[in-house]
Amino acid sequence: MKRLFFCLFLLPFFTYSQVNKDSLLNVWKNSSKNKERLNAVNKLIWNVYMVTQPDSAFYYANLQYNLAKKIGDEKSMAKSIEGQGVSKAQKGNYEESKIFFEKSLDVFKKLNDQSAIARNLDFLATTYCKMGSYEKAISMYEKAFLIAKTTKDIRRQSSLYGNRAVIHQKQGQLNQAIECFLKSIKLAKQLLKSSKEGYYPKLNIANAYHNIGNIYTVINDKEKALKYYFKSIKINEKNNFDKYLILNFLSLADFYLSELNLDKALYYNKKSLSKAIEINSPIDIVKNESNIALIYFKKERIKEAQAMIERCIEAVKNSTDKQLIAEVYFISSKIQNNKQTSILNAQKTFDLAYEIGDVQLLKKASYFLYKIYKKENNLDKALEMYEVFVEMRDSLSGDEIKRLKYQQEYLQKAKEDSIINSTKHKFQQSRIKDKELQIQNEIYIKRILIFTVLLVIGVLFLIIKNGISSKKYQKEEYQKLLTQIHLLNTNKKSEISESIVLESDIKINKEIINNQVGNKLNDTDWKIINLICSSPTMAYKEIGAQVFLSVDGVKSSFKKMYDLFEINATGRNKKLALAIKLIKLSEEND
Incomplete structure (x- = not known):
């Protein structure tokens, strides 16, 4: 199973600048100058606490808000609300973070701060993306991009191209995703050359490389997938981007899990989990533990696997990250001993994937359910799931997704009762086999056509080559024969x-x-x-x-x-x- 862990170009205030925490706290507590105190607490929120201790970041953002309100500094008030939204997003509380971002956006609009408006639109779009509301996310990204282009904010444009690419990727539009990632990289490199700023461009490049690795994983180009994963890791390790190393290692773990290299998969999962615990990232801890549960299951450490996946299910019960919930339930469906529970969990994954329009998850869940229903002789359901699987697979390979059409068809089917009669069993089984045979025949015909074209090209090449050689040989032979006649006639003392x-x-x-x-x-x-x-x-x-x-x-x-x-x-x-x-x-x- 291949899960894709996307690096969203999220929260561009994440930095790991070397700051003196004690010095900042001292200024915050003891300075008599409110501007100095606001500047110090702002650095505490973003440079010290946001990545590793989001709860502390939220606490200090609240203090920042109170002080800013007291002295009538609206910009600092908006900045503190924004910080509260980011800290909530860090913990996976996207509904709450959305409310904070909307509030800060309103204040920045009032202040006509175009750069801050674009930034908060970017935050809102990314939040909607995490919640599976792709259409809203796309709308927000487009608004933010227009502002960033008008203000010539290259850093924001690079980030927005990267985030837009992630949505293309989730929807199976791989060509568009690659195109956006390359634009993001180009702008980031341009920013590196034209300014002293290095943190954000490097982070955007690393994220783009990681996600391009995901695309090559989808199309099964293993060599290129690893190449881009390690290019991303190199940048992240060099710059101490620990938050993003978590996803790098997680993707490598899943890559090796799909190759059934369980020891290597477990090694990278534990590296990723260690980083997630170190910076206290609950979402990343759940992602890693669910993956480790699957590895334990494959290693026949069943009790450990089941205990760990139950802990993960408990952890995501109150989450608004629908993709994370879907992935955890899908792994649970593979580990469960009880078939009915396994079907329910897989169906939950399918429903969530359908709701957010995630092609990869739909493909995996539908194929898993197809196999279970076929084994259970529930042939109507099996056929329905197989058709969904084929549509999602073709959508990925053809780089097109017809999500809205599929949603309508699925809702229509959901209203109908699926009752299996014993007299229909053989007929339904035959339809499934015919469908499978049809797919195999299409693949076979394509291969034959490709082989025939290559053969014809090869034959034409040989004919042309032989024709040229034959003409050359005839010319050389002609000259030799003329020479021989000349010599014979010379011997007879005749003129030629x-x-x-x-x-x-x-x-x-x-x-x-x-x-x-x-x-x-x-x-x-x-x-x-x-x-x-x-x-x-x-x-x-x-x-x-x-x-x-x-x-x-x-x-x-x-x-x-x-x-x-x-x-x-x-x-x-x-x-x-x-x-x-x-x-x-x-x-x-x-």
Whole structure:
């Protein structure tokens, strides 16, 4: 099973700047200057607590809000509300984080702070994405992108391209996803060259590499998937982006799990889990523990697997991250001993995946349910799930998803009762087999067509190559034969022109030649022999005119002589070869 752990270009305030926590706390508690205190607490929230201790970040953001309100600093008030939203998102409380972002967005709109408006729209879009509301997320991203483009905010544009790509990826639109990731990388590299800012561009590049690795995992290009995963890891390790190393290691664990390399999968899962515990990221802890539960199950450590997955299910009960819930329940369905519980959990995964439009999850859940229903002889349900699986698989391979159409069809089917009669069993079984056979035949036909095209191209190439070689060979043979005739005539002290027409006749020993071929030559043949010995390059038409014979008759005479004298030269060179042979036979008896 391949799960995809997406690096959203989320919360661009995450930094790991080296700051002195004690010094900041001292300023916050003891400074008499409110601006200094607000600046210090802002750094405490974002640079110290946000990644590792989101609850503490929320606490200090609340204190920041109270102080800002007291002195009438609306911008700092909005910034503190934004910080509260981010801390809630860190813990997976997306409904609450959405409310905070909407509040901070309203304040920034009032202040007409375009950069902050784009940032909060980006946060809201990412929150909607995590909640599975892709259409709302896309709308927010588009609004944020328009502002970022107007204000020439390259950093925000890079982040937005990356986040938009993640939605394309979730919806199975892999070509569009790759295109957006490459744009994000291009802008990030441009930002690296044009400014001293290095943190955000490097983070965006690392995230894009990770997600491109996910795409190559989907299309089963293992070599490229690993290449991009490790490119992302290299950047994240070099810059201490621990939050994102968690997802790097998690994706590697799942990659090796799909390869059934359980030891390597467990190694990377434990690395990821260790980082998640270190920075206190509950969502990432659940992701890792659910993966480890599946590995334990495959290693036949059943009790440990079941205990761990139950703990994960308990942890996501109050979560609003529908994709995380779906993934945990899907793993639970694979581990359960009770078939009914397994079906219920898989169905829950299917329903959530359908609700958020996640093609990958729909594909996995539908195929899993198809196998269970088929085994249980629930053939109507089996066929329904198999059709969904084929549609999702084709959608991924064709890079198109017809999610809205599928939702309508599924809702229609959900209203209908699925009652299986014993008289329908064989018919339904046959339909499933026919469907499977149809898919196999389509694949076979495609392969045959590809092979045929390649074969035709190969044959044409050989024909052309042989034709060129043949022409070259004939030309070389022609020159050699002309040279031989020239030498023979020189020996007889005869002059030769460029067309090899001799000034004096060559003496042909008729007796010797007749003996050679058993007196099978007629008068016309002898006339032709005399002509070609004097002028070997003479054309058929010219020869025919002189011996009062048609061109076909001349050709027939030549064919007979070629056979009698065993002439093996090619094409037009046969006449030259025949002339040489006749001259040589006559010379041998002079």
